[in-house]
Amino acid sequence: MAGRDISRNPSGVICTVLYLAVCLVLTGMVKFDQISEGEPIADAFDQVGMGRAKVLVGIAAAGLISVILVDIVAMGRVGFALCRSHSKLSGAAQARAVEQEMGENEMRD
Structure with a gap:
C-alpha cells in the first residue's frame, strides 16, 4: 500500500x-559566557539595550508553550x-505476527 506511506x-x-x-x-x-541559562534570547536583547524586544520574546515564549501542550495532546x-x-508495524511486530500465525497453524494440524 504505497498510498499509505508517511511522506518525507x-x-x-x-x-x-x-x-x-x-x-x-x-x-x-x-x-x-554572558548568556543567561534561564531565558537566553530575551536576556541577550536586554543586554544590548533592546528592552522592548525582550517583552516580545517573552510573549512569544508563552505562546510556544501553549502550542507544545496542544501538540502533546495531538500526539x-x-x-x-x-x-x-x-499499516505501520515494526519489523519485530511483523515477525511476532508471523510466528503467532505459524503457531496457530501447527496447533490445527
Whole structure:
C-alpha cells in the first residue's frame, strides 16, 4: 500500500538550520559566557539595550508553550490512528505476527 506511506518532508532540516542560525546570532549579540541559562534570547536583547524586544520574546515564549501542550495532546490521537490502521508495524511486530500465525497453524494440524 504505497498510498499509505508517511511522506518525507524537510521540516527537521529546516528547524535545525533555524536553530543554528538563532544560536549564531545570539552569540554574535552577547559573549557566550554572558548568556543567561534561564531565558537566553530575551536576556541577550536586554543586554544590548533592546528592552522592548525582550517583552516580545517573552510573549512569544508563552505562546510556544501553549502550542507544545496542544501538540502533546495531538500526539496521542495520531499514535492511536497509526496503531489502528495496522499499516505501520515494526519489523519485530511483523515477525511476532508471523510466528503467532505459524503457531496457530501447527496447533490445527
